[in-house]
Amino acid sequence: MSEAKTIYLKDYKAPEFTVKTCDLVFELFEEYTQVTNLMQIVKMDKSAKDLVLDSVELELVEIHLNDVKLEEERYVVEKESLRVLDVEDEFKLIIINKIYPHRNSELEGLYKSGNIFCTQNEPEGFRRITPYIDRPDVMAVFKTTLVASREKYPVLLSNGNTESNFKLDDGRHGVTWSDPYPKPSYLFALVAGDLGVVKDKYITASGKYVRLNIYTDKGNESKCKHAMKSLKEAMQWDEEKYGREYDLSLYNIVAVDSFNMGAMENKGLNIFNSAYVLADEDTATDANFMGIQSVIAHEYFHNWTGNRITCRDWFQLTLKEGLTVFRDQCFSADLNSKEVQRIEDVKALRERQFVEDNSPMAHPIQPDSYMAINNFYTATVYEKGAEVIRMLHTLLGEQKYRKAMDLYFDTFDAQAVRTDDFLWAMSKAGEMNLEQFKRWYHQSGTPKLDVDEKFEDGTYTLTLIQKIPHAVDGSEQKPHFFPLKIGLLDESGKEILEKTLLISKEKEEFLFKTSFKPVLSINRDFSAPIIIDQKETHYGFLMKHDTNSFAKYEAAQLFGIQIIESLMQGNDINDEYVRAYGHILESDLDISYKALLLELPSISALMQRQNVVDFELIYDAIEKLQKHLASLYKEKLLEIYSKFHNPLCVDLDANSIGSRSIKNRCLKLLSSLKSNEMAVMANEQYSNSLTMTDKVAALDILENISSEYSAVAFKHFHDKYRQNTLVMNKYFSLLAASHREGTLERVIALQKDAAYNELVPNLVRSLVGTFTRNYKYFHAKDGSGYKFVADKIIDIDKINPQMASSLAGAFKIYKKLNVQNKKMMKVELERVVSTHSLSKNVYEIVSKIIK
Ligand code: ARG
Ligand code: ZN
Numbered sequence: 001m002s003e004a005k006t007i008y009l010k011d012y013k014a015p016e017f018t019v020k021t022c023d024l025v026f027e028l029f030e031e032y033t034q035v036t037n038l039m040q041i042v043k044m045d046k047s048a049k050d051l052v053l054d055s056v057e058l059e060l061v062e063i064h065l066n067d068v069k070l071e072e073e074r075y076v077v078e079k080e081s082l083r084v085l086d087v088e089d090e091f092k093l094i095i096i097n098k099i100y101p102h103r104n105s106e107l108e109g110l111y112k113s114g115n116i117f118c119t120q121n122e123p124e125g126f127r128r129i130t131p132y133i134d135r136p137d138v139m140a141v142f143k144t145t146l147v148a149s150r151e152k153y154p155v156l157l158s159n160g161n162t163e164s165n166f167k168l169d170d171g172r173h174g175v176t177w178s179d180p181y182p183k184p185s186y187l188f189a190l191v192a193g194d195l196g197v198v199k200d201k202y203i204t205a206s207g208k209y210v211r212l213n214i215y216t217d218k219g220n221e222s223k224c225k226h227a228m229k230s231l232k233e234a235m236q237w238d239e240e241k242y243g244r245e246y247d248l249s250l251y252n253i254v255a256v257d258s259f260n261m262g263a264m265e266n267k268g269l270n271i272f273n274s275a276y277v278l279a280d281e282d283t284a285t286d287a288n289f290m291g292i293q294s295v296i297a298h299e300y301f302h303n304w305t306g307n308r309i310t311c312r313d314w315f316q317l318t319l320k321e322g323l324t325v326f327r328d329q330c331f332s333a334d335l336n337s338k339e340v341q342r343i344e345d346v347k348a349l350r351e352r353q354f355v356e357d358n359s360p361m362a363h364p365i366q367p368d369s370y371m372a373i374n375n376f377y378t379a380t381v382y383e384k385g386a387e388v389i390r391m392l393h394t395l396l397g398e399q400k401y402r403k404a405m406d407l408y409f410d411t412f413d414a415q416a417v418r419t420d421d422f423l424w425a426m427s428k429a430g431e432m433n434l435e436q437f438k439r440w441y442h443q444s445g446t447p448k449l450d451v452d453e454k455f456e457d458g459t460y461t462l463t464l465i466q467k468i469p470h471a472v473d474g475s476e477q478k479p480h481f482f483p484l485k486i487g488l489l490d491e492s493g494k495e496i497l498e499k500t501l502l503i504s505k506e507k508e509e510f511l512f513k514t515s516f517k518p519v520l521s522i523n524r525d526f527s528a529p530i531i532i533d534q535k536e537t538h539y540g541f542l543m544k545h546d547t548n549s550f551a552k553y554e555a556a557q558l559f560g561i562q563i564i565e566s567l568m569q570g571n572d573i574n575d576e577y578v579r580a581y582g583h584i585l586e587s588d589l590d591i592s593y594k595a596l597l598l599e600l601p602s603i604s605a606l607m608q609r610q611n612v613v614d615f616e617l618i619y620d621a622i623e624k625l626q627k628h629l630a631s632l633y634k635e636k637l638l639e640i641y642s643k644f645h646n647p648l649c650v651d652l653d654a655n656s657i658g659s660r661s662i663k664n665r666c667l668k669l670l671s672s673l674k675s676n677e678m679a680v681m682a683n684e685q686y687s688n689s690l691t692m693t694d695k696v697a698a699l700d701i702l703e704n705i706s707s708e709y710s711a712v713a714f715k716h717f718h719d720k721y722r723q724n725t726l727v728m729n730k731y732f733s734l735l736a737a738s739h740r741e742g743t744l745e746r747v748i749a750l751q752k753d754a755a756y757n758e759l760v761p762n763l764v765r766s767l768v769g770t771f772t773r774n775y776k777y778f779h780a781k782d783g784s785g786y787k788f789v790a791d792k793i794i795d796i797d798k799i800n801p802q803m804a805s806s807l808a809g810a811f812k813i814y815k816k817l818n819v820q821n822k823k824m825m826k827v828e829l830e831r832v833v834s835t836h837s838l839s840k841n842v843y844e845i846v847s848k849i850i851k
Helices: 221-242 286-301 314-335 338-357 379-412 419-430 539-545 549-568 575-586 591-597 603-607 615-632 634-644 654-671 676-688 692-704 708-721 725-736 743-750 761-772 784-799 801-816 819-833 840-850
Strands: 017-028 033-043 051-054 059-065 075-077 081-084 090-099 109-113 116-120 140-149 155-158 161-167 172-183 190-193 195-203 209-217 250-256 269-273 448-456 459-467 482-489 495-503 507-513 519-521 531-534
Touching (some): 140 155, 195 221, 221 250, 221 314, 286 692, 314 338, 314 419, 338 549, 338 801, 379 419, 575 615, 591 654, 603 615, 615 654, 725 743, 743 761, 784 819, 801 819, 801 840
Parallel strands (some): 017 140
Antiparallel strands (some): 017 033, 033 090, 051 081, 059 090, 109 116, 116 190, 459 507
16 A cells, blocks of 8 residues: 655745756666766755755765765765755755666656657656756756767757767767756756657747757658648747747757657657657548647647746646646637537547546646646646636636736746736736636536526526535535626527626526527537536527537537437437437538537436446437437438548548548448448448548447458558557557457457557557446446456556556546446455555545545
């Protein structure tokens, strides 16, 4: 059992010392790396005596204080720190230590991804490189020299600009980098490797020339075009929308295969999971291309929201992440389709964050305690955090929001600040009291809004009651302040009013004078991240008439949910829904948007509404509805399919992407008929289509209707792409998501595939991670799915605790399970939590789940 201790925000203390400059020399060898760290350190709190540096698993060689080698009695090596006793007010410290990057499987600090040396230091990786005051409110000017074999590591990169290059006689060479901007250690990065590069340039609005480089394994250069294009689009967007220019003359991006998360915004040297850089028509889906555009932009936007202005401590993480996600969402909306983007963002929020918010792992976007900070890079901190910024944007309006952002940049540039500082700028420039709004930062759980309507004597009364859930510890929480955008429609479907209501009290009443009872369209654009509970509903009507693209989508979803729930209770399929669905099929809406309207509610959406979850009941009902719609609308679905199926088109414009999206939606629905006809169509699509989007859609269908074609197609796919890990991720995901008999057995066997490697997080996510979202087999009544995943968590925890704890999140549904599943899961949770030398990462998640 772990003895992990809890860290509290209330215990925050300003650093006793700070680092002015940090000059690092890395001597990279195959067996070890030697780090020489020269720091100018200043005492900030004059009462402090000892300097305590964070230091994890470092092999100390020697220490020099003001050029004198320190005797051993002058310092103490503690478990995760190095204490230098009795130091002066200002001094120079040199520490030499060794590390072993090739043995680093946690992928934190300095490690090797294939043959590339790279780093991941956010949040606390730097202390695994050299002893340091490893906290974001200590900002230093860094200079870095890398020395390595010239043949094996011709490319040597770090933050900032190149200062000098040198060659050594023994076949080694070196490069010195210097970064003029003071920064916290989590933004430090280095890369060494034999890399291919794609070069480009960007001229900023004020005319500064910026060199842009994307580095990747040799041979992948042609797959960097989309990433480069996205980077330039992001640079321009930030100039236009936020008035922010890039501040160095060089911007480097490096793609590596082994990476715990999506990417990292290190100053001037972003390091990326290769899944968010590499793409071409043959290997990447449309969703992959969109993902690259948004993650490239996200990391670029961090240069101002994260790097220039950073976080005082890790409790403030949403300060940079919520804000930067909001920025990347707006960027994607501007460059693609606004309506589709908003729906996709809300979908992702509800599938991931709402589930988290209704689990024992629920936390405010600004948590007040943690055991492992790595566990808090969550959908709540990121995606709900972005919704909170979006509400501020809605409350202030575009102009005042921009004024407030300008004030934020002007006031806090080069500082490490708090969410309260951000809210101060919003409140001041926005001329709005945000005291109550702050609750969004400190309360957890998804608020519900009860909606009651009344019409009497020419007055329409809207009564809204906030139902705020209790916090995880059972304590009561207070009503929120938020914008609620509504519309009122007359009986012909004409909009008579659109308004943003300000909700602050637990109970609010709004009166409208009308001569008839209007139809309400509520929480338009998803103006607040809440759950609407409406007594009276007009979903069919709104599916037809709502002019707000989000609300129309929402009506389709909620109507679908209503029908599926009624099927679950043994009722028949409601005709009005079926007609409304048909109406959308016939409509000439934008095709990408239409494809979303035609999507049936997810298992996750239905599960969230059950107090006791029974998956079998849910997917039987969904299947029934799919079959009904597919057989009734077969002709229309086939017609849409053939109209938009264009196997040779590989374009990425909105129309081509939309065409693939809608015809694959139709084919998927038709495949619920499980007929040979559909198998033949999917098989032809697999063979003839040039895009990965179409191939993956076809394989998914073939796998799930267990046709004779499936095995052949999968074998062909495997033979063709087995050398390409990014494509093999899709292969493993498709098979792990399968509803066909024997999925778990195949998943177990796939771990032996030559392309599979438990050390590579992307592969683990594809195979095991996808399996945890396969409701049918993960939640198998005999507990076999739980046992498999628990075994994996225990194994992988020894390799990579972050990866293991993210798998453990799959168990967070525990308390809501039916008796039998719950019993099975409990056994596994107890087995995991009592594992010897379990990481604090996994311990924190699992102990919270079974508490
Ligand atoms: N700041 C990065 C981003 O959002 C995420 C890095 C998180 N890394 C981690 N090991 N938790 O772009
Ligand atoms: Zn980020």
